[in-house]
Every structure is written in C-alpha cells, then in structure tokens.
Amino acid sequence: MKAELVLKDLKAHVKGTIAECCLAIENGKITKIGKEPKMPKADTEISLKGFLVLPGLIDVHVHLRDEEKAYKEEFYTGTAAAAVGGFTTVLDMPNNSPVTMSAETLKNRMEKAEEKILVNVGFYCEFPKCLGEIDEIIDAGAVAFKLFLSEKVGGLNIEDDTALAKAFQKVASRTPIAVHAEDKSTIKRVEERLKREGKKDIGAFLKAHSEKAEFEAVKRVLKIVEKTRARVHFCHISTKKGLSLVVKAKKAGLPVTCEVTPHHLFLSDDDLRRLGTLALTMPPLRSKSQNKALWKGLNDGWINVVGSDHAPHALEEKNADSIWDVKVGIPGLETTLPLLLTEVNAGRLNIADVVRLMGENPSRIFGLEGFGSLKEGFRADLIIVDLKRELRINASRFHSKAKFSPFNGRVAKGVVVKTFVSGQLVMDEGEIVAKPGCGKIIKYEAKTRE
Numbered sequence: 193m194k195a196e197l198v199l200k201d202l203k204a205h206v207k208g209t210i211a212e213c214c215l216a217i218e219n220g221k222i223t224k225i226g227k228e229p230k231m232p233k234a235d236t237e238i239s240l241k242g243f244l245v246l247p248g249l250i251d252v253h254v255h256l257r258d259e260e261k262a263y264k265e266e267f268y269t270g271t272a273a274a275a276v277g278g279f280t281t282v283l284d285m286p287n288n289s290p291v292t293m294s295a296e297t298l299k300n301r302m303e304k305a306e307e308k309i310l311v312n313v314g315f316y317c318e319f320p321k322c323l324g325e326i327d328e329i330i331d332a333g334a335v336a337f338k339l340f341l342s343e344k345v346g347g348l349n350i351e352d353d354t355a356l357a358k359a360f361q362k363v364a365s366r367t368p369i370a371v372h373a374e375d376k377s378t379i380k381r382v383e384e385r386l387k388r389e390g391k392k393d394i395g396a397f398l399k400a401h402s403e404k405a406e407f408e409a410v411k412r413v414l415k416i417v418e419k420t421r422a423r424v425h426f427c428h429i430s431t432k433k434g435l436s437l438v439v440k441a442k443k444a445g446l447p448v449t450c451e452v453t454p455h456h457l458f459l460s461d462d463d464l465r466r467l468g469t470l471a472l473t474m475p476p477l478r479s480k481s482q483n484k485a486l487w488k489g490l491n492d493g494w495i496n497v498v499g500s501d502h503a504p505h506a507l508e509e510k511n512a513d514s515i516w517d518v519k520v521g522i523p524g525l526e527t528t529l530p531l532l533l534t535e536v537n538a539g540r541l542n543i544a545d546v547v548r549l550m551g552e553n554p555s556r557i558f559g560l561e562g563f564g565s566l567k568e569g570f571r572a573d574l575i576i577v578d579l580k581r582e583l584r585i586n587a588s589r590f591h592s593k594a595k596f597s598p599f600n601g602r603v604a605k606g607v608v609v610k611t612f613v614s615g616q617l618v619m620d621e622g623e624i625v626a627k628p629g630c631g632k633i634i635k636y637e638a639k640t641r642e
C-alpha cells in the first residue's frame with residue numbers, strides 16, 4: 193500500500209477521543225489512521241509534532257453572496273475566510289440576488305461557484321412559489337430548503353400556515369428545512385408603531401425583534417412539524433423561551449434540531465449598545481440572561497450545531513441615520529472556531545464538543561456522508577490546530593470582504609494553522625496556498641453516491 197501524503201507525530205480527534213497517531217491520504221480520502229509502523233509509504237510525509245488534527249469543520253449557516261451581491265462577498269473571498277477559519281465545508285444561504293429559489297437559479301449559482309471555491313459548498317434553496325418545482329430543485333442538488341419567517345424571501349406566503357404545511361409536506365421525506373424563526377407579523381406590528389412614533393434607534397430595533405417574535409415563529413413551525421413530520425433545523429436560536437419550545441418538541445420525539453451562533457453565545461445587548469449598528473444582526477443580541485440560557489442548552493446537549501451565520505455587508509451599509517435602514521448581519525467565518533477553542537482552553541468546552549457541534553452533527557443533520565469526522569474512507573478534509581497559540585482578532589485582516597467584527601480586538605487562544613481540503617493544502621499559516629476551484633460542490637444526489 194502507498195499513499196500520497198502521510199501526516200505523522202500528531203494528536204488527532206478520532207472516535208471521540210484524542211489519540212496519538214498518523215494519517216495517510218490518497219485520492220482525497222483518509223486511507224489509514226494508525227501508529228507509525230503500520231503506515232504505508234508516502235510520497236510526502238509531514239511531521240506535525242505538538243499540533244492537534246481535527247476533521248475539517250462544517251458551517252451550515254453561511255451567506256456567501258456573490259452574483260449581484262459580490263460587492264459584499266464573493267465565492268472566492270467567502271471560501272477563503274472559511275478555510276482560514278477551519279471550515280472545509282459550508283452551506284450557502286439562498287437570500288441572494290437573484291434569490292436561489294428555482295432549479296435554474298440554483299444551477300447557475302453552482303456553475304458560477306465551481307471555479308471559484310476553495311472549500312466544499314452545498315446550497316440551500318428557498319421555497320418556490322409553485323410547489324411542483326420542489327422535486328426539480330432537489331434533483332438539481334439543493335442540500336436543504338431555507339425558510340425566512342421574518343420577511344418574505346422566497347415564493348411562499350409566510351403568514352399562511354396552510355401554505356407552509358403544504359410546502360413542508362412536499363419535502364418532508366427528502367431534505368431538511370432550515371428556518372429563520374422570527375415571526376414577521378409580530379415584528380411588523382411593533383415596527384410600524386415605532387416608525388410612526390419616529391423611533392429609529394437600537395432600542396426600537398430590539399423592541400420590534402422581540403423575544404416574543406422568536407417564540408411565536410418557533411411555535412408556529414412546531415405545529416406544522418407535528419402535522420407533516422418534516423425535518424426542521426432551527427437557525428440561530430437566541431432566546432430561552434424559543435429554546436425551551438425546541439427542547440419540548442425534541443422530548444416529544446419531533447424531528448427537529450437547532451443551532452446557535454457565537455455572537456448569541458458571547459455577546460449581549462450591552463455589547464450591541466457599546467458597538468452600535470456594526471453589531472446589528474437578526475435575531476438581535478439579547479440580554480446576558482439569554483446568553484446564559486443558550487450556554488446551558490449547549491452544555492446540556494440540546495443545541496446540535498454552532499453555525500457562524502456569516503452575513504457580510506459593505507461597511508457603509510452598517511451605518512445609517514435610521515436603524516431600519518442598517519443592513520443586519522456580521523461576518524463570522526474567521527472568528528467562530530478561535531472563540532470556541534478559547535473556551536476549550538478555559539475548560540468550558542471539550543474538543544469533542546467542538547467536533548460534535550461543527551462536524552459530526554452538521555454532517556448527520558444535512559446528510560453529508562463522509563464529512564465532519566476523521567475516519568478511514570472519509571474525505572481528507574482536515575485542519576491542523578495550535579491550541580496554545582494566541583491570536584488578537586483583527587477584522588482589517590479578514591479574508592472576507594467584510595472587514596468588521598464585534599469581536600475585533602479580542603484575544604482568542606487556539607488557532608488553525610493549516611487547512612486541507614480533499615488532501616490538498618489550501619491554507620497555511622493564514623495564507624491561501626491553493627488555486628480556486630479546489631473545493632467541491634456538494635449536491636444532494638451526489639453525496640450518497642460518493
């Protein structure tokens with residue numbers, strides 16, 4: 193037996209524990225994990241003494257933009273940010289220009305991305321107006337559907353539960369549905385009153401995007417899940433009450449999972465007021481007691497995924513006279529893993545938790561077979577981590593086009609030093625060293641065949 197590459201003298205997260213071992217890579221796959229004497233001969237051997245090897249992580253919540261929103265982010269810059277941040281697979285959200293909501297827009301997007309991406313990319317699609325198009329969209333390779341309940345993005349009337357139920361029914365046995373759970377009519381009722389009163393500050397935004405708005409949306413969706421048994425993944429849960437509904441549903445055996453973002457874990461509305469509109473995001477940053485509830489949910493195992501909700505914007509768009517005109521969202525691909533590794537160093541999380549939340553669970557929930565774990569036969573998507581190295585977060589040096597962060601200036605401990613995608617070194621010490629196009633487009637159909 194021979195291999196292209198053997199990584200040796202390393203510590204790796206394998207089968208739930210940290211083991212001293214070597215990894216052999218051939219044809220983009222991990223062919224052997226074992227002790228040095230058992231390893232095949234290799235063309236190249238790299239000694240990684242002192243480093244930790246983890247599976248390349250999966251970020252299930254990324255807005256890569258490009259096309260008509262390329263001024264905010266491009267496939268290349270977004271996937272470069274992913275590679276630097278330790279993500280070798282990302283799932284792209286559909287609120288693009290044009291909106292990804294048909295087989296045609298999806299195929300176009302895949303075609304445009306193919307030559308530009310540095311990591312693997314799967315695509316969400318919004319629901320089309322005509323549900324008859326759903327099969328065609330899945331056949332074109334959508335990994336999952338996305339439903340925004342805070343405003344209309346796709347083809348459905350988001351205030352009509354019967355319409356939602358029909359759509360859920362249609363995809364129920366096929367792909368998962370990711371939901372942005374903030375209820376539009378609950379938001380708008382308050383927003384319109386505040387606008388009439390001339391309110392346009394951060395406080396007004398927080399009143400409109402209330403905890404109740406999340407609660408109402410989660411409640412509505414769960415009723416539909418009960419009826420249809422569709423597999424629903426709740427994006428960026430931000431409140432104790434929203435989470436408790438999800439937990440109750442899980443206990444009742446409903447097929448639901450949920451995600452939390454680093455900004456909802458680490459930042460509060462105090463930070464939002466301190467940092468201003470730069471930190472404005474949807475759902476917004478909440479009180480410290482909500483942060484605490486999310487941490488408890490995470491530690492108790494109720495939260496399945498940490499997703500960055502990487503939502504890049506041009507800096508000018510983050511400022512406006514009125515809060516209602518500010519573009520919401522913050523970039524997260526380059527800060528998520530360092531922030532979590534800092535928690536590992538502080539003893540508040542384990543490496544196994546990080547791999548579970550950003551590797552194993554995303555892979556299981558979104559059916560990404562062969563991704564998110566270090567196993568023989570799995571993809572050689574891996575990251576080399578220096579757990580002891582410190583990094584001061586410097587947004588001006590992001591690979592993302594969005595060079596701002598509410599975490600700017602924070603010191604994190606735990607840095608990704610190399611990222612491999614399909615056995616190819618893509619990022620080395622913060623530099624992109626591979627040509628664009630080395631990431632793969634992940635298609636729903638293809639993933640079971642590979």
Ligand code: DOR
Pocket residue numbers: 255287372472473474475503504520521522
């Ligand atoms: O803060 C957000 N930004 N929340 C969303 O739901 C959309 C996102 C974006 O696309 O900018």
Ligand code: ZN
Pocket residue numbers: 372427428474475
């Ligand atoms: Zn969202």
Ligand code: ZN
Pocket residue numbers: 253255285501502503
């Ligand atoms: Zn998002």
